[in-house]
Amino acid sequence: METKKLNHVQRVILRLFLTGSYENVKRAIVKLKTAEIVEIVSELRHADQMKFLSLLFSVRRAGEVLSELPEELASTLLSEFPDEKIGQMLLRIPPDDAVDLLSYVEENRREKVLSTLSEPDRFSLEKLIIFDEDTAGGLMTTEYIAIRDTMTVEEAVKTIRTKYPELDVYYIYVVDDRGHLVGTLPLNKLVLAEGDAIVKNIHVPDPICISPETPQEEVARIVSNFDLLALPVVDDDHKLLGVVTFDDVIDVVEEEATEDIYLLANLNTEERVFTPVIKSVRLRIGWLFINLLAAMVAAFTVSLFSHTIEQYVALAILMPIVANMGGNAGIQSLTVMVRGLALGELDFSAGWKATLKEVSVGLINGLMNGLIMGIITYFWSRNLILAIVMFFAMVATLIVAGFFGALVPIVLKWLKKDPALGSSIFVTMAADVGGFFIFLGLATILLNLYNVS
């Protein structure tokens, strides 16, 4: 837990800013990378952040910094800029970042901001806006280099030099006469090829490509499995629409991980540590309410046996152990499955195998912990029947937990839902209901049969 260390230049700029020598800040800030400026911004108080961003705007760097800030902060700061200024910011950053930045502006202002732009600029952004933010279309940039397959290496190099001297790319895309994507040419191949070689002969044919609707987690998985720097996005006709680059993919990996972790805990993905209390309450209330309903199902199960509990209060005392162990074992199974699905290590066809495995693990862990708990119960209550009931209940509960822990995420995935969504509530409920039913049910039968007091 170290405080974020600013480097020397960052500290100097921070000091210049706080002492009010804004002209010097403007001069010095040119030397910093975007991420370094972002670090300075997060050190400032809100009022200062706004002033700092106006300075950044005057050196034309407000847009790139805002697009790297956390969403909530960026939208608050953006709301204080006039439409025209936001419009200018959009033009100074790559189109995919511009679309993201625009999404931070309040919905009813977006049209107005767009209307400050020229027709072609506006059109190039609107083309991207139609795609969902969480898909390849929402991630891609339209800044890429495409060349004809019939060019020579020399011609290709000349094209790049004259038309795209500033572009920061590592792959070039190769298209045929109808604009269809036919290959990828990594820049290093281009650099190292002889000048008179034909592009068609040195490119990597049939590159992996995706459609704009591809969900972002799948994009991330493809990039990470194939170690790609960029992934081309094509339409139904195989025409190139844009490119998703590795830096977007890194963000997706982090975002998806947060999402899975949050969903396993029944949290809304928008919440952060310092989300205001009122908003947090609102965001959590829904799942807690569903959990309340699930807990009532468990309570109802118990109520079926209130007569038995009245006779043997020891049952009420042991109930939390059954529920707790079932819950914990269920979450273990659930988490292994959810992660396996997310990383692509598990797919449908193997679903039953994984379920069988989780059930077996539940059985064995149930036998072990049931044995321990049976012995403890015997010494505590001196009641052999109760000890036997405890043993069997533990085995059954952990099997139920393993079964549902594996099955629920697979079924959700099959229904094309996020496998982590609400699944922990369902698994806990299944383990509770199953556990209580078996524990109290067995107790009712056996204790009455042997009439132990």
Added chain:
Amino acid sequence: MDQTTHLNHVQKVILRLLISGATSNLKKMLSKMTTAEIVQIFYHLRHSDQMSILQVLSTIHRAGEVLAEFPDELARNLISEFTDEKIAGMITRISPDDAVDLLTYLPEERQQTILSTLDREIRFELEKLLIFDRDTAGGLMTTEYAAVQEEYTVGETIQFLRKDYADRDLYTVYVLDESRHLLGTVPINTLVISGEDVPVRSIMVSDPITITPDMPSERVAALVSNYDLLAIPVVDADRKILGVVTFDDVLDVLEEKATEDMYHLANLDKEERVFTPVSRSVRLRAGWLLINLCTAILAALTVSLFRDTIQSYVALAVLMPIVAGMGGNAGSQSLTVVVRGLALGELTFSGGWKAVLKEVNVGFYNGLIHGTIMGLICYFWFKNPILSIIMVLAMIATLTISGLFGALVPIILRWFRKDPALGSSIFVTTATDVGGFFTFLGLASLAFRFFPPA
């Protein structure tokens, strides 16, 4: 799902070829597949089938690259069954950082025997990398990078690259002085657009961001992700270049870290995977479950303090699961927000008490809301206003406690330099169970002393 169906089909064909012993067809098929595709079909095969396919792969010299992409656990099980010569053959065909990863799956003595059979040059290279901890920049970096002297021109650089780097992925050229100090970097696209006679010194980006080999891998990942870097050079104290960490390694680190956080929240060992064999899974989970059993007994002991009250009013036993269920869920919400905040660096110590206060507040309000709902339900179910009031108060207390401990436990663990997720969910559940049962049953026995239930 499209790709998945395709792979399922491929997997079936491969298994059929394997069973019928059509090795040459199998070889042909495998050599047409990419490493990522081969890895995908491996996960749910039986161990013996995995081994046979790897044997075939090793005859087409691809076993090493495939093994290097597996999760630790799987790779360790498989590689240990190969002979020393075969492993030596594999590791000379893959990049040094991957080779070192494969070596570290083996016991020390075997590493030494295998290393001793290698060429001096390769051996020296690998031994240099082996000294670094796997979870540091030194453990992640590769020593395969392109470097040129500062007085080279663009044309000379391209000539040099053509000779040595024609078949490798290459995106950045590092510029060094004669004693290998790092002076700057030249992205490959700058090479394309610059004239042949320009010296690289004049087009390089000077003073690039560098890291030292002992930097923990999570910090490396954060740096690469914040600065959108493709690769980051690793230098020693003297600024001599040692190697390069590339973005694909960083993606692996990020995925691994996320798995670890998620697993620790669920009390799982990070080694476990979906298809870890049952016996090993049982062993890996037994420890935490046993600890959980002990803490569950604590909750049971709390309940046993109030056995007389429960006996005289059994509705309490019926409602107990609701108190525990709500507390557990709210606690894991608070815990998860705080753990993720710590992992992403959004929460630091100084903000700790603020986060705790926030979670306590959220717990209080959610307790109030759900307590009210539950109080009403209780009233209609049991027709007992006293029980309803007890339920409201117990719910508020439980959710407040769950917020307190859900935030406090990970912060304290972090303060002790432990992983904030490790085992914390068991602590939090115990605290909410014990606290919740104590308030709920305690309030009930107090209240029913004055207002005995009908």
